[in-house]
Amino acid sequence: MIVLHILGILFKILGIILLALLVLILVFFLILLFVPVRYQAEIWRDGKELKVKAQVSYLLRAVRASVFFEDRKLDFSVKLLWLTLFPQSGKKKRKKKPKKGEEGNSTKDFESDSESEKENNKTEKRIESLEDRSESEEEIKNLEGEDNSSTGEDKPEKESAENSEENGTSEKDNSSETEDQSGRESESDQKEYGAFSWFFRLRKKLCGLWENILVKIEKIKDFLHLLLEKVKLADSSLGLIRVFFADEINKNGLRCSGKAILQLLKYVLPYKIKGELVFATGDAYSLGRALSVLSIIYPLYAKNLNIHADFEADHFRLDGHILLKGRIRLVRLLFIAVRLWFSGKLKLVLKNIKELKNSLMSAQSGH
Numbered sequence: 001m002i003v004l005h006i007l008g009i010l011f012k013i014l015g016i017i018l019l020a021l022l023v024l025i026l027v028f029f030l031i032l033l034f035v036p037v038r039y040q041a042e043i044w045r046d047g048k049e050l051k052v053k054a055q056v057s058y059l060l061r062a063v064r065a066s067v068f069f070e071d072r073k074l075d076f077s078v079k080l081l082w083l084t085l086f087p088q089s090g091k092k093k094r095k096k097k098p099k100k101g102e103e104g105n106s107t108k109d110f111e112s113d114s115e116s117e118k119e120n121n122k123t124e125k126r127i128e129s130l131e132d133r134s135e136s137e138e139e140i141k142n143l144e145g146e147d148n149s150s151t152g153e154d155k156p157e158k159e160s161a162e163n164s165e166e167n168g169t170s171e172k173d174n175s176s177e178t179e180d181q182s183g184r185e186s187e188s189d190q191k192e193y194g195a196f197s198w199f200f201r202l203r204k205k206l207c208g209l210w211e212n213i214l215v216k217i218e219k220i221k222d223f224l225h226l227l228l229e230k231v232k233l234a235d236s237s238l239g240l241i242r243v244f245f246a247d248e249i250n251k252n253g254l255r256c257s258g259k260a261i262l263q264l265l266k267y268v269l270p271y272k273i274k275g276e277l278v279f280a281t282g283d284a285y286s287l288g289r290a291l292s293v294l295s296i297i298y299p300l301y302a303k304n305l306n307i308h309a310d311f312e313a314d315h316f317r318l319d320g321h322i323l324l325k326g327r328i329r330l331v332r333l334l335f336i337a338v339r340l341w342f343s344g345k346l347k348l349v350l351k352n353i354k355e356l357k358n359s360l361m362s363a364q365s366g367h
Helices: 004-034 099-152 154-246 248-268 284-296 330-342 346-367
Strands: 035-044 049-058 063-070 073-080 081-084 272-280 305-308 318-329
Touching: 035 073, 081 099, 081 346, 154 248, 154 272, 154 346, 248 318, 248 330, 284 305
Parallel strands: 272 305
Antiparallel strands: 035 049, 035 318, 049 063, 063 073, 073 081, 272 318
16 A cells, blocks of 8 residues: 555656646747747948848847848858857967976977978988989980981971872872762763753752752641640640639639738738938939829838938939838747638649649640
8 A cells, every 4th residue: 555655646746747847848839939039120321331230039039140231241140148159250279388397398399490400401402412413414415305306307397298298199089089970970971861961960950959848848847747736735734724723712722822921921021110211313304203103102101211302413312221120920920821721722722733733744745
């Protein structure tokens, strides 16, 4: 009985510990879902100078990333609490000063360095003497080579002359062979047909031209046939695509997915925009047209932006300062995605897209 009582107490303790761990894990996931990802950005522009400062933070600034752009230079960093994850700055090693006990070793090192310098000097002197000897030997060889070159210059000239004569004779032989063949053909035609040989030669040339024309016509026919097949395939594929978009199920699924994307964009966009802008187009007519367009959408930016037009500027200008702030909660994104998926409309659209792809592939393979 005592053992069972002890085992019951142990199981109760283990159950409490497991329950506490589960609660902690659940709280952690709820924190991840409900704590927003905050972002902030500031943009300055003055003439050609642009300056951008942006920061993204999560879990009450426990994780943060910052970006800074100025003078065409980009700096960014990622931090976790007080630790810098990226970029990791390397620590420079400092030279240690020699201690009292290490001074004797330093003198020994100095002596060894002086001895090594002496040995290096000796080896350098030896190398210089060997180089002098090699230079003298090269001069002697150059003198001998000049004598030999004077006697050997006539040989390549003779060889080149002989090669040129051989090439000339071979070209003459080829030309004479072609002339002989043409002459033989003309003589044979004259023997066979007599005075009407010119007529039969003209007939042969015309037959050859007619055959070439027929070959080209066949190639044009093949090209047109392939072009017609491609046009038919394009028409069939376009017909399948039209049928896909005309289906009411696909229309409803695409409409729902479009609404979900718009909701995501509205939620992700900054909730706070403040700033002041000065712009000019360099032309009074184009500036007036721009102001007329801005007056139509005035209610959208009236509370956030102060826009001023510069009528005196003779070139394009866009200067000012803008502040953006926003936040994104993962639970909202997850809610939109889950609602779209479990509605079933997106599943049907994806299934129909697969069927459309398979039908297009089969049509291409059939043709």
